[in-house]
Amino acid sequence: MSSSTQSQRALNFGAGPGMLPVEVLEQAQKELLNFKGTGKSIMELSHRGKEFETVLEDAKNDLRTLLTIPKEYDILFLQGGASSLFAGIPMNLCKDENDVVDYIVTGSWSKSAFQEGKLYCKANKVVDMEPQKFHTVLPAQEWKFSEHPAYIQYCDNETIHGIEFPGDDITSVLSSKGVPIVCDMSSNFLSRSVDISRYDLVFAGAQKNAGISGITIVIIKNTLLSKTKSNVPSVFNFSKKSQMNSLDNTPPTFNIYVTGLILKWIIKQGGIKEMERRNKIKADTLYSFIDNSNGFYTCKIDPKYRSKMNVVFRIKDNPELEDKFAKEAEKHNITDIKGHRSVGGLRASLYNAVTIDATNQLVSFMDKFMKENQ
Numbered sequence: 001m002s003s004s005t006q007s008q009r010a011l012n013f014g015a016g017p018g019m020l021p022v023e024v025l026e027q028a029q030k031e032l033l034n035f036k037g038t039g040k041s042i043m044e045l046s047h048r049g050k051e052f053e054t055v056l057e058d059a060k061n062d063l064r065t066l067l068t069i070p071k072e073y074d075i076l077f078l079q080g081g082a083s084s085l086f087a088g089i090p091m092n093l094c095k096d097e098n099d100v101v102d103y104i105v106t107g108s109w110s111k112s113a114f115q116e117g118k119l120y121c122k123a124n125k126v127v128d129m130e131p132q133k134f135h136t137v138l139p140a141q142e143w144k145f146s147e148h149p150a151y152i153q154y155c156d157n158e159t160i161h162g163i164e165f166p167g168d169d170i171t172s173v174l175s176s177k178g179v180p181i182v183c184d185m186s187s188n189f190l191s192r193s194v195d196i197s198r199y200d201l202v203f204a205g206a207q208k209n210a211g212i213s214g215i216t217i218v219i220i221k222n223t224l225l226s227k228t229k230s231n232v233p234s235v236f237n238f239s240k241k242s243q244m245n246s247l248d249n250t251p252p253t254f255n256i257y258v259t260g261l262i263l264k265w266i267i268k269q270g271g272i273k274e275m276e277r278r279n280k281i282k283a284d285t286l287y288s289f290i291d292n293s294n295g296f297y298t299c300k301i302d303p304k305y306r307s308k309m310n311v312v313f314r315i316k317d318n319p320e321l322e323d324k325f326a327k328e329a330e331k332h333n334i335t336d337i338k339g340h341r342s343v344g345g346l347r348a349s350l351y352n353a354v355t356i357d358a359t360n361q362l363v364s365f366m367d368k369f370m371k372e373n374q
């Protein structure tokens with residue numbers, strides 16, 4: 001990357017669509033008018049041609065390698081955002097609307113999944129952390145599972161509330177119920193190692209660590225594919241998508257191409273372990289600065305569940321000071337730092353493309369702002 005490109009790029013801490021690696025953008029730019037000597041852009045190539053076939057197969061193979069996805073799982077690229085799966089999953093996996101689904105509600109996104117699910121099944125809240133403002137998670141011994149749920153669904157990282165389940169431990173609790181485990185990993189997908197074999201279905205909207213908005217990646221165990229109801233509309237039908245290799249209708253070809261570039265970028269950087277290493281450094285740096293600011297900055301999330309991807313924080317619970325912070329941050333090229341409109345405060349999203357250096361620059365700015373506004 002040239003130094004002029006570098007200086008023009010914002011330090012984007014947005015929660016999604018999030019920052020993309022500059023190498024990926026440059027590669028897409030380079031290939032935009034003439035993809036691999038075809039004289040056409042990737043956006044102008046047939047989804048049934050051999051060039052796109054290679055893009056799709058590469059993306060699937062690279063994802064399989066990066067996450068060590070066992071052969072008993074298929075990878076689907078669906079259209080519509082992750083929200084479409086809030087309906088698509090019960091449509092596929094519940095026999096009828098009398099089936100019970102257990103939802104673990106730890107933030108806005110799992111709450112939305114529960115509310116949408118109610119339209120297609122008997123949705124049961126196993127635990128609801130809203131009365132605790134989604135700041136922590138009650139111990140699993142206090143969760144109330146139903147007798148025979150069709151499956152259990154949870155969200156691994158709540159993007160708005162900044163709360164994340166550490167590691168895969170939660171799956172040990174859930175697997176004791178003996179029913180499929182469904183996980184929304186939209187905002188921490190590809191950020192850390194994950195044992196896919198512990199899950200039956202993992203889904204992620206691409207626009208955080210895996211690409212651009214418009215596609216949702218689904219990793220699904222073959223045993224669930226055979227349970228898909230046949231009267232589900234084709235665009236949502238997991239079994240049909242799998243049989244047709246996500247090509248039953250025209251897929252979002254450019255989006256799949258960008259995801260493919262990102263997967264190759266991650267491999268080149270050293271793989272998921274390297275992403276995890278960098279993400280831990282970034283999150284530790286920011287949380288430790290917040291915790292050592294003598295109460296000027298605060299993060300109210302239970303330290304055990306603090307998200308490594310979306311760090312939410314306040315400045316003396318003072319919205320005016322937070323507005324001032326966001327405005328001054330812009331002058332330092334630090335953008336998209338405000339909290340979600342439903343919760344206020346501030347939020348720094350530390351996705352894979354956000355560098356350790358960018359995080360250090362944010363912390364330096366926070367230090368300067370604190371000294372000037374104490």
Ligand SMILES: Cc1ncc(COP(=O)(O)O)c(C=O)c1O
Pocket residue numbers: 016080081082083084109155157158159160184185186187205213
């Ligand atoms: C964890 C999580 N789930 C679901 C969604 C919904 O994604 P989409 O806007 O692609 O429907 C988001 C969006 O930010 C999210 O962060």
